[in-house]
Amino acid sequence: MEDKMIKIINKFFKRATAICMVSAITAVCLAGCSKETDNSNKTYIDLKSYFKLNGYVSGEENIPAATDDEYAVVIDGMLKSTRAKKINTGYYMDIECVNDYFNSGIYWDSNEEISLYTLPAEEIKISAGDKSYTMGGTTYEFDESIIVKQGTVTYILLDYVVDFTAMDYSVCENGANRISINTEYCEKQYVKAVKNLKMRDGENPSKEILTDITAETELYYVKDGETPEWVYVRTLDGIWGYVEKNKISEVYTNTVTTDFKEIIYPSISKDFEICLGWHQMESTSGNDSLKGLIKDAGSLNVVSPTWMKISDAGGGITSLVSESYVKTAHKNNLEVWALISDFNSDENGSYYINQVLPYSSKRKILVNNIINEIKKCGADGVNIDFEMISSSTADDFIQFLREMSLECRKEGIVLSVDNYAPTGGNSYYNREAQGKVVDYFIIMGYDEHWAGCGKAGSVASLPFVENGIKNTIAAVPAEKVINAVPFFTRVWMETPEALTDGTQVIIEDPIYGNYALSSKAVGLKSALNLVEKNKAAKTWLESLGQYYGEYKDDEGITYRIWLEEEESMTKKLELMDKYQIAGMAAWKLGLEYDDIWDVIDNFID
Known part of the structure; x- marks a missing residue:
């Protein structure tokens, strides 16, 4: 019996030992399989395929294999879809890609085939084939042309780009031609x-x-x-x-460091909070109305008369500038920032501004015309009110502002620019790029609802205004930002379908009945008078930060008004302090009433 037990125990330990040995061998094998051995895979991946130089499919597009002079582009470690090119001994990229990836300031005029780089105090001009540029009186030479055109593509020498951009690059021709670019x-x-x-x-x-x-x-x-x-x-x-x-x-x-110094465009910054009022006029007789408009505007310190308009496709302008107006303004401690607008168009309805901006020679004419008018009357600044810019000329508009800033800087002229409140539909105005070169950036903090928008509503609700400021200072330094408030509102009229003549657009309303919507802009006092005259109750809308009034006339037409008065104005001006922006503006002088200036006086130092 004892011998039998000993045999059983020995058998058990042999089995356990065998299991442990197998486990140990398995562990060693598993560990060894994750390390390089003579049995490791010796196959190399084709780097040309890795860098997509053998051709590939992108969506529905077949990208052909790279030619011997084409190089993959790797930016901060990431492979890009574009390719660089070796031309003679130089390395080049499509200038559009350079704008997108590295430096949007290197401007290419495809119409006149010149590249411009506008610096704070001078402008560098490069034509196709040029091998040098001059800056600060010094000429810089390259072995190859800076700009090379091949078919529809304009290539720019990377060595030139490096001179004006925080970037460096290296070239590798081992296994697959590629250019590795660092911007971090x-x-x-x-x-x-x-x-x-x-x-x-x-x-x-x-x-x-x-x-x-x-x-x-x-x-x-x-x-x-x-x-x-x-x-x-x-x-x-x-x-x-x-x-x-x-x-x-x-x-x-x-x-990782760089010797490159970011280009800073010096700007004029006033030592007072800006309180600007636009003075609209259509003829020289309007210049005589200044005194009456400013007599109760105690806090006003800048007036912007609508003097200049683009008048043709060549950069010409019409002007109502007046030296005596400027002298009157200065006597009343007001600066004058003369406005130029872009609302004129040709017989086909095409705005002149979009015919001028894509041409460097036309922009130069426009810039010179504006500067000459400012100098002629002695105004202190210029206010660019270009509201008809198309997305296709957005880059040209930014280049225009760079060129304007250069000339204004030479003359000590304040450069301000008006912008819509930010929305996805106008992001192409590129606020960040504007903010780098202008002295003041004015948000037109109104027209939340406008005549043709198809829906009645506030001209400038508090959330709309606040979002406009917040979204702007995310791209533009707050000390340059001015928010413009409305000295007007809209009276919205809903005419029952039965009273329309059949030509209006009908809005369907299954609850209250179909109607045609129309509106008219009125001054602040006129709106209050309408509400009072028609005995409409004013209801404070906390979410909008303003009063609302509604009434019907004898014909059954419904009138809706989102009012702008002392309380709503206070709410808007509080945002100026909250976000520490440079000041306020107002469209337009003459539509406000005296008590509004009492409110403004509390906010403008």
Whole structure:
């Protein structure tokens, strides 16, 4: 019996030992499978395919294989769909891509085939074929042309771009032609290869090889792998992959720096809060009305008369400028920022502004005409009120502002520009680019609902105004931003369908009946008088920050008015203080009443 028990126990321990040995062998095998061995995959990934140089499909578009002179473009480690080009000994990119990726200030005039770069004190002009440029009296030479046109594409030399952009680049022609561009100057994490190794397309030696890494090569550290033996890294020339952890150094940090100094456009900043009033006029007789408009406007310190208009497709303007007007304003401690508008169009309804801006020679004429009129009358500044810019001329508009800023800076003229409250539909106005070159950026904080919008509503509700300010200062320095308030509102009229003549657009309303909607703009006092005259109750709308009045006439037409008065104005001006912006403006002088100025006086220092 005892011998039998001993046999059973020995059998058990032999089985347990066998199981432990198998487990140990399995563990060693598993560990060994995640490390490089003689049996590791020796296949290399085709780097031309990796960098999409062999052609590929993008959506419904077939991108052809790269020619020998085309290079993949890697920006901050990310492969881009565009390609660079080697022309003779120079490396080039499509100027549109340079604008999108690096520097929107390098302007290309495709009509006159010149490139312009407008600096704070001068402008650099490059024509196709030029191999040099002059800046600050010094000429800078290149071995190759700065601008090269090939078919429909305009290429620009990267060495020229580097002179004006915080970027550097390197060229790699090993395995696949590519240009690696860095624009990130900050603290970065690295590892260094301590011995020769292979970068693989996964955390396993069975994965294909991306590239060979020699000892002492620096790599960007991305993250630890999911298995402890591997680390995810990126080469300096844009290859992402895994390397064995035991063949690299510990992670260390370096700060990547650049000698490039960002170009700053100096701006005029007044030592007082701006309180601007627009003075609308259509003829020279309007100049005589200034005294009457400003007699009760105690806080007003800038007046902007609507003097100039673009008058043709060549950059010509009409002007009502008046030296005596400026003298009267100055005697009353007012600066004059003369306005120029873009509402004129040709017989086909095409606005002249969009025919002028795409041509550098026409812009130059326009800029000179404006500056000459300002100097002729002695005005202190100019107010650019271009509201008809199309998305196709948006870049040309920004270039116009750069050129205006250059000339205004030379003459000490204040440059201000009017803008719609930000919405997705007008983002092409590029507020950030405007804010870099202008002295003051004015939000037209009204027309939330306008004559043709198809819906009755407030001209400037408090949320609309606040969102306009918040979204603007996200792109433009607050100390440059002025918010314009309305000295007007709209009387909305809903005419029952039975009373219409059949020509109006009918709005369907299953509850109250169909109607035609129309409106008219009225001054602040006129709106209050209408509400009082028709005995309409004023209801305070907390969510909108204003009063609302509604009444019907004897014919059954419904009138709706979102009022602007002392309380709503106070709410709007409180936002000026809340967001620490440069001041306020108002459209337009003559539509307000005296008590409004008492409110404004409380906010303008």
